[in-house]
Amino acid sequence: MPGKKRAAGPKLKTHKGAARRFKFTGTGKIMRAKGMKSHLRRRKAPRVKRQFDRMLVVDKTNERGIKQMMPYGE
Numbered sequence: 745m746p747g748k749k750r751a752a753g754p755k756l757k758t759h760k761g762a763a764r765r766f767k768f769t770g771t772g773k774i775m776r777a778k779g780m781k782s783h784l785r786r787r788k789a790p791r792v793k794r795q796f797d798r799m800l801v802v803d804k805t806n807e808r809g810i811k812q813m814m815p816y817g818e
Contacts, residue, residue, distance in 0.1 A: 758816060
C-alpha cells in the first residue's frame with residue numbers, strides 16, 4: 745500500500761552526563777575537558793591554569809563507550 749510507512753525502532757536516549765562532558769568535533773573526534781581545574785586554583789601556576797582551558801582528544805579505548813552513551817553525537 746503506497747500510503748503506509750514502516751514503523752521505525754524506538755528512539756535512543758542520550759546520557760545527559762556524557763553530553764555535558766564530551767563534545768564532538770566536525771571531523772568526528774571526541775573532546776573532553778581536563779579535570780582538577782575547579783578546586784584550589786590559587787596555588788596553581790598561571791601556566792597550569794591556562795592549560796586547563798584546552799580540550800583534549802579522548803583516548804581511543806574510551807571512544808566506543810562514549811558513542812554508546814551519545815548515539816546522536818556525530
